Amino acid sequence: MKLKLYPDESVYSICARYYLYTGHFARLVKITRNNKLYLSLQNAFLLMSPVSLPVGSRWVRDSYFLEKHSAYPYFSHFIVNPEQRKSFKQLILDGNPYILEKGLHPDHGRKLSLCPCCVxxxxxxxxxxYWHRSHQLPGSVVCHIHNVSLVSECPVCKERLADRNDVIPKVLPLFCSRGHSLHCTHSNSNNDLFTIAHxxxxxxxxxxxxxxxxIRKNMFYFFNRDKVEQTHSFYTTTMYSKFLSRFGEEMLSQIGLSDQDIVLPSLWGKETLINPLIYIIYMIYFSDSLANFLKLKSDEGLSNNGSL
Incomplete structure (x- = not known):
């Protein structure tokens, strides 16, 4: 049997289709890690290793699942220390691909989402x-391509479509269990939500x-440019107030951030692993996008819509 791997498909989705097509549900019990075989990339790879899974002329390896079908690349950018990166990779391959999500954003990602247009x-x-990994990222509540709201529950009866903790992974449905159509397209009018998803x-x-x-150097550039007195009071009160007035508490809550998450001092300590969504929000605040922020050089006077 050959199982085609689709672009941006999550490991959850790959395993769900494998179980459906082969009927190999009984093989779940052979690996006893909570009977949730798809929660381990290594186990997913072992499950499908007897199956023909060619990608070009190469056979799929667990590292391919890691880079192309999990959210590891999203979370790993800020793990600069080589030993830490190696440790996190091994934790995910041997244990759980959601280890970073659980550590940085415990409530995120349990509900799987779909875009009706992508479907x-x-x-x-x-x-x-199939389930797209990009639709499951923290803060992504709209599709980065179609700018429509992602769907995680039935619009009629509110039944949850799928959960990353499902014992048996579910293929992406077109209807809920009561027969209600999930094809409900709601255009998004909040440009910030689309910017975050993109x-x-x-x-x-x-x-x-x-x-x-x-990141730290570029933020100091904005503060120095605007001659801001960088005091503890500024970081915890003034900047916090300006940040809330820019995005609003309702929108921050919508993307899963609390007031404690966005306090600026968390970005000024030693190099550490922080929820990437927080970095992205601040980059958008200072220079409209991640790309603009990272391109900034201290001697350039880029425009700043989030000026202080």
């Missing part, structure tokens, strides 16, 4: 829909790691 395009291109996608596909020192 239509997937069916047209591949004959079936920047999430960029971070997921960025080839080079982002250095914490680069």
């Amino acid at each position: 239509d395009e997937d069916i047209y291109k591949y004959g079936e829909p 920047n999430n996608w960029l971070l997921l596909h960025m080839q080079r790691a982002i250095r914490f020192t680069k």
Whole structure:
């Protein structure tokens, strides 16, 4: 049997289709890690190793799942220390691909989401829909391509479509269990939500790691340019107030950030692993996008819509 791997498909989705097509549900019990085999990339790879899974002329390895079908690239950019990166990779391969999500954003990612427009395009291109990893990123509540709201529950009865903790992974449905159509397209009018989703996608596909020192240096550039007195009171009160007035508490809550998450001092300590969504929000605040922020050089006077 050959199982085609689709672009941006999550490991959850790959395993769900494998179980459906082969009927190999019984093989779940052979690996006793909570009977949730798809929660381990290594286990997913072992499950499908007897199956023909060619990618070009190469056979799929667990590292391929890691880079192309999990959210690891999104979370790993800020793990600059080589030993830490190696440790995190091994934790995910041997244990759980959601280890970073659980550590940085415990409530994120349990509910899987879909884009109705992507579903239509997937069916047209591949004959079936699938779960996209980019739709499951923290803060992504709209599709980065179609700018429509992502769907994680039935619009009629509110039944949850799928959960990353499902014992048996579910293929992407077109209807809920009560027969209600999930094809509910709601256009998004909040430009910030679309910008966040697009920047999430960029971070997921960025080839080079982002250095914490680069982010810190660029933020100090904005403060120095505007002659801001960098005091503890400024970081915790003044800047916090300006940040809330820019994005609003309702929108921050919508993307899963609390008031404690966005306090600026968390970005000024030693190089550490922080929820990438927080970095992205601040980059958008200072220079409209992740790309603009990272391109900034201290001797350049780029425009700043989030000026202080």
